[in-house]
Amino acid sequence: MEKSELAQVSCRGSDGRPLTVVTFQFSETVATPNGPRRRPGAFRLELATGEEVRRIDRDCFEVIATGELVMTAPDPGPAASITEEAADIPLCHQEELVRQENRLREAERAGKASSGVSGQAASSSSAGPKNS
Structure with missing residues (x-):
């Protein structure tokens, strides 16, 4: 070999x-x-x-x-203009941080959606269709 x-x-x-x-x-x-x-x-x-x-x-x-x-x-130069904080974090860890942030955002959206759905359902059921 x-x-x-x-x-x-x-x-x-x-x-x-x-x-x-x-x-x-x-x-x-x-x-x-x-x-x-x-x-x-x-x-x-x-x-x-x-x-x-x-x-x-x-x-x-x-x-x-x-x-x-x-x-x-x-690489030195304008293309390597990553924020200084991110440059010190390995890419494999940056990706994990992004995944964690996305999970938190999804959880927040799910929490808002569940509270917003019940409020919308109550208001739409009380209004009902208009018959003229």
């Missing part, structure tokens, strides 16, 4: 130190009637130091041995 480097991603550790996540792919060369062929295999993510890493989402990795979350380094 051969191990080939495919990509490097600049990241930062939870304490802000610079890290590099490297993507490798295993492959083997097999003999065929038409000559040798490279057969691609599994991918592996690891830090440049050799520690194994797994992908959490597009911008977040986890060092398997320690559980540390490693974030991709933001």
Whole structure:
């Protein structure tokens, strides 16, 4: 089995130190009637130091041995103008916060809807249709 480097991603550790996540792919060369062929295999993510890493989402990795979350380094420039508070929160945690906020909003709407429905039903039943 051969191990080939495919990509490097600049990241930062939870304490802000610079890290590099490297993507490798295993492959083997097999003999065929038409000559040798490279057969691609599994991918592996690891830090440049050799520690194994797994992908959490597009911008977040986890060092398997320690559980540390490693974030991709933001691109400098106008496109990376995320609020400063959000920039310090890993994307995987930002998504969970959004889900929690959505659940709270749905619960509030459900509470208002149940109190509003009974009030509307009472007013519409007392008014009734007009017969002229």
